[in-house]
Amino acid sequence: MTSTTIYYDDMPSPVGRLRLVADGECLRQVWFERERHPKAMGSDWVRNSDAVAFAREQLEEYFAGMRQAFDLPLRPLGTPFQCEVWNALANISYASTISYGQLAQRIGQPLAVRAVGAANGRNPLPIILPCHRVIGANGSLTGFGGGLPTKRWLLAMEDQVARGDLFGGRAAAQ
Template identity: 60%
Template sequence: MSEVLYTYMESPIGRLLLAGDGQRLSCIGFPAGKGVVTPRPHWRRADDAFGRVKDQLREYFDGTRQEFDLPLDPRGTAFQLMVWRELARIPYGETISYGELARRIGQPEASRAVGAANGANPIPIVIPCHRVIGANGSLTGFGGGIETKKRLLALERPGTIDDQPRLL
């Protein structure tokens, strides 16, 4: 197992933890919600690591970046990896339902399993799990909390922060 490096960055949604092997990003942790990640005892803090990640996240939050171009190392089951690959294909500013995501991976009856995989996404924002919403347009669970999900969707589609996002 390679050494895990981590650092923090300030963002409009709070302090994010970034972790990986120094070359590839394997984790973004939120400051609140179910997605809080704390460094493990064997991780090493390296504040000079992840410069490219920080730059691209800042551009995203500034509204000047719609796609990420980063080496990633998400770790999960074969099913989770399949779901996460499909998440990465959801265009900036668009939302889909869990059922639609299940259809896109060729398993239309697996919306609950897709929801669980979505919730286990270790690299939120970059792998945009926030773009998946309920079939009725409702905002459902999110690792950083529903308010964070609202803010990310509003960033991508101005005017949605007070309204429910529409499925496209």
């Protein structure tokens, strides 16, 4: 079995530095500067900005208000249940929110609300797989790996762009 080289690089963003992690073909992880669940880099990881440029470009477009959906090759690593939850995240519409209970219903497991919440909290590709769009049943903002201020900022930015307001000096994408 051959080992896969893991590449990473950091990019500035309006929510702080993001670390992008890829395997040469697919994006595997996005880390926030201040992680709720800190991660460790592998000792054999290689810093290479070209290897993550495909993801950086789409994230820059997102933060500029010019992209509402990502079209990236992804390879999140998790349990089958986690991957099912993460796949469902990709179907939450831009600038909208759903509850953890609604997410559990979407995957056909309405009684698994806590397990869905735990899987959501371990999402290795935040922003790309928009776990920030999942909120409490009462509409409250609940846990987020990048912190609640980041979650609040992402939701407000998306709302502003969706309403057609100017954002970041550019007209919102239609």
